[in-house]
Amino acid sequence: MNAKQVQRRIAITTLAVSVLGAALTAGFLASARSAATATSGRDGIISRFEQAANRTVTVQQATGQRREFTLEVHKIQAEIAPGVKVEQWAFNLPGQPPTVPGPALVVNQGDHVVIHFKNTHDQPHTLHLHGIDRLSQEMDGLNEVLPGQETTYEFVATEAGTFGYHCHFQTYLHADMGMYGAIIVEPRDPAARVWKGEHAMILDEWDSRQDPKAAVHKSEPNYFLVNGKSFPLIPDITIPDGQTDLIRIADFGEEVHSLHMHGNSFLIIARNGFPLPEPLQEDTLLIAPGERVDILVKGRDGAFPFHDHIVKDVTNNGIYPGGIHVMLKGGPAVTAYGLPLTDPTDAHSHSMAGMPPAVGAASTAGEADEAYPDSSPAHNHFYDHLPKNSPIKVVNIVNFGFDQKELHVKVGTKVAWVNRDAVGHSVTAGTPGGDPRTRAFDSSNEAGGTPVMIAQGKDWAYTFTKKGVYTYYCLPHTNMVAKVVVE
Numbered sequence: 001m002n003a004k005q006v007q008r009r010i011a012i013t014t015l016a017v018s019v020l021g022a023a024l025t026a027g028f029l030a031s032a033r034s035a036a037t038a039t040s041g042r043d044g045i046i047s048r049f050e051q052a053a054n055r056t057v058t059v060q061q062a063t064g065q066r067r068e069f070t071l072e073v074h075k076i077q078a079e080i081a082p083g084v085k086v087e088q089w090a091f092n093l094p095g096q097p098p099t100v101p102g103p104a105l106v107v108n109q110g111d112h113v114v115i116h117f118k119n120t121h122d123q124p125h126t127l128h129l130h131g132i133d134r135l136s137q138e139m140d141g142l143n144e145v146l147p148g149q150e151t152t153y154e155f156v157a158t159e160a161g162t163f164g165y166h167c168h169f170q171t172y173l174h175a176d177m178g179m180y181g182a183i184i185v186e187p188r189d190p191a192a193r194v195w196k197g198e199h200a201m202i203l204d205e206w207d208s209r210q211d212p213k214a215a216v217h218k219s220e221p222n223y224f225l226v227n228g229k230s231f232p233l234i235p236d237i238t239i240p241d242g243q244t245d246l247i248r249i250a251d252f253g254e255e256v257h258s259l260h261m262h263g264n265s266f267l268i269i270a271r272n273g274f275p276l277p278e279p280l281q282e283d284t285l286l287i288a289p290g291e292r293v294d295i296l297v298k299g300r301d302g303a304f305p306f307h308d309h310i311v312k313d314v315t316n317n318g319i320y321p322g323g324i325h326v327m328l329k330g331g332p333a334v335t336a337y338g339l340p341l342t343d344p345t346d347a348h349s350h351s352m353a354g355m356p357p358a359v360g361a362a363s364t365a366g367e368a369d370e371a372y373p374d375s376s377p378a379h380n381h382f383y384d385h386l387p388k389n390s391p392i393k394v395v396n397i398v399n400f401g402f403d404q405k406e407l408h409v410k411v412g413t414k415v416a417w418v419n420r421d422a423v424g425h426s427v428t429a430g431t432p433g434g435d436p437r438t439r440a441f442d443s444s445n446e447a448g449g450t451p452v453m454i455a456q457g458k459d460w461a462y463t464f465t466k467k468g469v470y471t472y473y474c475l476p477h478t479n480m481v482a483k484v485v486v487e
Contacts, residue, residue: 057134057156064110064157064188071127071165072120073179074098080223081230081316083434086208089121089167089177100228101202101252102165102181109160109188115153119145127153128168129183131273131292134158144169160187161273162248162292173217176210178228180252195246195296199237201226203287203324204253208317208435219254223433224313224323230433231314231325237306239299241331249285250292257313257324260284261297263304264328270294284309302333302341316433319478383418383459392416392461395482397425397454397474402482409464409486416461417443417454424453425474427460432478444475451475 076090076098091102107113117127128141135155145151166180182200187193205221226234239245247266251257261283268280271293279296287293307314308324316322333341383394393413396403398420409415417427426444436442443460444451453476454460464470464486474480 054134056136057158058136059112059154059156062110062112062156064108064112066112066114067107068114068116069105070094070116070118071102072098072118073125073167074120075122078228079233080206080208080225080228081233081322081433081435082431083438084208084223084230084316085435086206087177087212089123089174089179089212091179091181100178100180101204102179104182104184104200105165106184106186107157108186109157111157111185113155113157113183115165116150117145117153118150119147122147123174124169125174125179126168127165129153129155129163129165130290131161131163132157132183141165141168157185159273160185160192161270161275162250162294163273164250164252164292166252170217172219173212175252175254176207176217176219177212178204180204182248182250184248195244197239197243197245199239199245199247201237201247201249201326202228203249203251203257204228205255205313206230221253221255222317224308224315225253226324226326230316231322232431232433234326236303236327236329238329239297241299241301243299244296245299247295247297248292249287249295251287251289254289255313256286256288256310258284258286258309259306259324260309261304261306261328263302264297264300266295266297268293268295297328299328299330301331303327303329317436319433319475321478322433381418381457381459383416394418396420397480400474400477401480405482407482407484409484411464411467411486413486414461414463415484416459418459419454419456422456424455425477425480426451426453427462427472428475429470429472431471431481432473440470441472442475 070093071091072094073089073091076088077085078088078090078100079085088098088100090098090100092098093103096103105113105115115127115129117125119125124144124146126141126144129135129139132155139153139155141153143151163183163185164180165183167174180202182202184198184200204225205219206223206225207219207221208223210217210219223230229235237247249259265281265283266285268282268285269276272291285293285295304327306326306328311320312323314321314323314325335341383392386392386394391413393407393409393415395407395415395417397417400421402417407415419425426442428442428444429440430438436445441462443454443462464484467486469483469485471481471483473482
């Protein structure tokens with residue numbers, strides 16, 4: 001490949017992944033649908049445009065089967081992040097639970113697709129068949145269906161690819177409430193299916209504080225979702241080592257996302273239902289609202305993240321990690337020398353070497369003091385001198401960890417956390433990204449104001465008055481997790 005060809009490919013790639021260029025690329029690549037020979041110049045552009053021009057394909061022209069679906073919509077409560085439940089307006093097939101995203105409608109190329117929509121909700125709705133471009137005007141889903149009414153949408157699945165459906169009535173609100181789903185058209189020719197397994201990643205953002213009853217809808221997303229969930233609730237995607245799978249990615253939210261794959265690359269084979277004449281190998285994918293991109297991924301050894309590189313989108317209400325973060329799992333992991341890798345969590349454990357023994361152990365205050373230099377504010381702390389059988393239990397914070405991962409106490413016990421580190425930490429009940437309203441305790445925000453950390457050498461205490469298992473973590477350092485079991 002010469003320098004001019006390299007420059008040309010870079011220019012095409014840059015255009016394809018830009019937000020504005022995505023729309024232009026869809027038209028430019030339309031010729032791929034008819035497998036026309038690429039030409040250049042004015043005549044070639046006119047030829048492509050004529051081949052891309054669409055007209056209604058009537059249902060009588062269907063070459064496949066008649067495929068019928070019935071969609072309803074219901075108001076539900078769903079957990080999008082640990083402890084965070086929100087109201088959603090969710091699609092479902094009759095007899096099946098409503099979900100966000102709605103059920104995937106899977107058909108084959110050439111099928112006559114019939115969707116019966118029953119508006120079982122208290123708001124007007126429509127179904128817009130997103131990316132289906134040879135349907136008739138009456139099937140475009142711009143006429144609202146009132147509560148209690150029904151309507152039918154029909155089209156011919158002329159092109160294979162990833163498409164979608166969503167409500168197009170007051171879209172700014174209804175899409176934010178979860179009214180979207182995928183339409184998947186499998187290729188007519190089995191030989192075109194070069195992948196073994198299929199996976200879907202439907203991206204969205206969510207404002208957990210939004211009120212659908214408000215007169216004016218203003219969304220300020222604080223959670224970022226894949227298939228209706230935010231990390232760590234997003235299921236892993238497993239692709240066995242050496243196997244090639246297809247991942248269908250759709251952005252049905254309102255923001256651009258930049259998905260980066262660790263330890264691997266992927267092949268972009270289609271964008272917005274248009275096969276690319278020449279697939280692109282990448283490790284980062286920029287995808288805009290409404291776009292769909294099909295990528296091929298070959299499984300490998302180990303497990304690696306596939307996450308949004310717009311870093312605010314890998315948080316849950318501002319807490320990292322969270323958001324759009326998926327783990328791609330393959331075969332067993334190996335070391336850099338090709339040897340079997342032992343439990344990888346060992347590398348993330350916190351060494352307690354030099355840690356003073358927990359209060360109540362057979363030790364003296366002097367032994368505890370020797371673990372810290374005289375200049376440290378943590379030296380000679382008040383809690384180092386408690387009586388051996390003190391009812392107060394102590395958890396030390398050191399080396400970015402809690403020295404007692406699981407502390408068992410009785411009801412009524414006071415537990416004190418002493419920060420031996422040089423930076424501030426918190427003791428926050430729950431799991432990272434959870435709803436702050438459900439926290440049993442939080443050292444950083446007891447008064448409900450600006451979060452304040454436990455400074456070096458300082459302590460914070462909490463008395464447990466009810467039995468149960470209390471998981472907690474550090475707010476800025478979410479790798480720090482432990483629990484108190486109250487018996």
